[in-house]
Amino acid sequence: MLNTCPLSLLCGLLLALQPLVAAAAPAPYGEGFVRLGAQWGEGGLEWLERPGDSNIPGDGQAFEQQLESLEQAGGPYADSLAEPLASLGRHYRQAGDYQQAAALYRRAMHVIRVNDGLGSDRQVPLLRELLLSYRQAGNLEALDERYDYFFHLFGNGRPPFTQARIRAAQEYMRWQREALRHELGAGRQRLLKLIELNADMLEHMQQQANVPYRWLRDVSYSQVLNHYLLLQRFEPTIAEQQLLTSREYMGTQQVVQSLEEQKLDARLRTAPAQVAAIFRQLSRAAAGQGAVETAAVHLGLADWYFWNGNRQRAAASYREVVAILNEAGEQALLQQWLGEPVELPDNGVFWRAETFAAGPAATIEARYDVSARGRVSGLEARHTGGDEDHNLHDFRRQLSATLFRPRWASGEAEAVEGLTRRYRLLD
Template sequence: MKRSCDSLQRFGSRVLLGCCLLGGSASSAAEDVPAAATEHATVDAVQDVSVEAAPGTTPGVAREAAIDAPAQPPVEAAAPMPAEAAAPATVDAAQEVPLDATGQNSNDAAPQAPLEAAAQTPAQATQETPTAAAPETVIDAAQDVAGEDAQPDTAAEPANPIEQRYLDAVSTVESAGGAYDPALSQYLLGLGIAYQNDGKHAEAAEVLNRAAHVTRVNEGLYSTADLPILELLIESYAALGEWEEVGNRYHQMFQIHHRNYGNNDPRLLPMLDKLSAWHMRAYLQDLGEQPLNHLITARNLNDSSTTIMRANYPANDPRIADSLRQRALADYYLASYRPPDIPETGFDTADDAAFTRQPSYLINSFSDGRDALSSAVEIRRQDPDSTTLQRSQAVAELGDWHQLFNRTQTALDTYREAYAEGMQGGDDPASVIDQVFGKPQALPLLPQDYTLPVNPATRPQAYILLSFAVNEKGQADDFQVLESVPAAADKSVTKLQRQLRATRFRPRFADGEPAATSGLTYRYFYQP
């Protein structure tokens, strides 16, 4: 097995009911080897419903990918020119810090993150100012990021009235108070928002970086006043496809949170979640030269979240169960990871032997993920406020884990246990069973914040529409091409069928037993 050169093979289908479910496709029958380390294809299979794939992706694998981003500030924040219109950055009173010409603290070192991350992250490699992500930045997994190809030529365009009012205000304040007048930050922030609303992300990044610099000069290097500026910077850099800058800004946001809140404060949790999600997306989309580092860092950040929760919340708090499920997702990808330079030969090689000597976080990822999901099941059962659906879903996810590692009989037995759990309690049993076992579920299921719908405007028009079935063991078969536009080469159809066959499914259940399901369709878009 090898880590595919096509990063899209690392993606899974949409999450069921917002749950992060783990999985992959089938490979060899080796024990504890994930089912789709080589061809990690997944399908959002819905009976009698066509499912569309991202252009050029493998089936269900990374149909959609997006950079997690804060909601875009409303247009009104950038409209009127007075100071109150410019969405002022919130300011925490922090001591002033001497800065060098670049805005970096010349004496103070970056804070040490309270993590055990074994991987170097972009922010650890460069001490630049961070940036902010774009909620509306949809990344077509098979193409360049929209906006990378068509940047507006603002040199030839006059500023629109809103932008001009902000430009005039910046000039006025700067003339009266100098280049570091504290009032400049809010006007630069407003100008950056105006540029973003006009699609001018390069210009927005330039003025937002200046706003962050002015804020640091006046409020200190780790002032929380920088946070809204950094979020906007992430948005613009994501739109520009500058992923290293995105990572740097996420890490600077974390450093600010850590410096202000310490190691075990629950207020760190939202930032840890954002940063962990960013590293998972960076791994899945193959952003950067060291994908394994992203994966390890994401898992370590998740472990830090779990540690903080256990120190501050009751032992049966459902948030701990959710964190453990996220941890198991990282464990699955660690278990299925293969270095890119190890080819698939069918024979053991010296490189294969060397890979087996990897650290314990790779070797033990199967048992670590299984234990995390087992703990999540116990937390759900001990939580008096948990629902029948939550308990049944937790057990089913443990079954999915075994399914992904080719432990079919153990998986089916665990699914039967989940079915029985769904039939108990005060909730509507039929509704619970329908949500958990009503149709085949392709594995893995990713959290909703890992994916966004593909933009139809940028999607290739070539596609293959395939019908198939999923048998009672959760394996795809009975393939038939329903439509191909244009006519696809035989090798393309064969490859698609092979990838679907490699995908593992949670099978549909009927009357407490797994059942075959026919009439499923999958629409795969690609670039001819």
């Protein structure tokens, strides 16, 4: 006898699955191009060394001689070796010999651990320079491994929280997102672990009395960025495997999901509401920080709603931003934030910043209109510099798929015509 399924039961099943089949996300602004001059903290550019950061003798001979004398006097693990080893490593790094520099930094750290113990804070500046060496060399796999040690030195995101621990956790979580953008390792597993780590930190912070607002804000925004990546990079596994027929539903072919797949689907299903809840909780904490901070949180929530297609709630949140800033007399800031269309997401979460040596990039000038719904039309584009081998068709396609925050300064979404902007293409 054939298995049968009542129509009402089948409809109920499809309705239950419906939240898992989300509409396609907008284009990931920052992945293929950015507006010329755009920067976000998410890019990790603070790790780049600036000219004049240090002044190391050109030949390194003085450090070699100092090392030899100290080693003869105190042996290969003399505590006094750490600083000249680090200085010589800095010399080689600035000369572009990243392999030799990394070896010297690692040896200096080993000397410190022998003398001070495995958890010595004296390792931290050296570890930072070691990370910089790997980054400048483009050795992302080694960089990824060392970030785990960096995070371990600062408590792995566990309480008690201090300024140093919070900053280290922020940088570690930022790197995890950068590693995802570079497609290092198992992306799904990495992102799920990152979201769980970030959630645990938020939970512990809520349980700790007198947590500074800035810590809560920064860790909250980190979790928001994690969810932007989640929704853009992954689709529910159940949507690919389990749009069941009535025969399958009756038990003849049950699809078995791994625990990781179940976690992913649960995260995808609840992401829009979870992030909205994070923003609402943060807005309560921001109430004591002044109108500008409160408005900034509402703007983040509005952009999140808008990105996820919830236009009604997005509009309410944008109007809240306008009202708060007008009441506070912050008309200049209102124009800065909502006076013209802005590419979304305006947080750098998809930005593949060039944080090691790269050649000249192509630049493109684009002219277009943006509707009140944040969509591009009438796009014209031309090369204005750099490598012109890049396909203008690809750029037009990507920009046309980019969602814009519309102009909202009047309290209503408005179309804007004839925008002219320059963009930098990313390889």
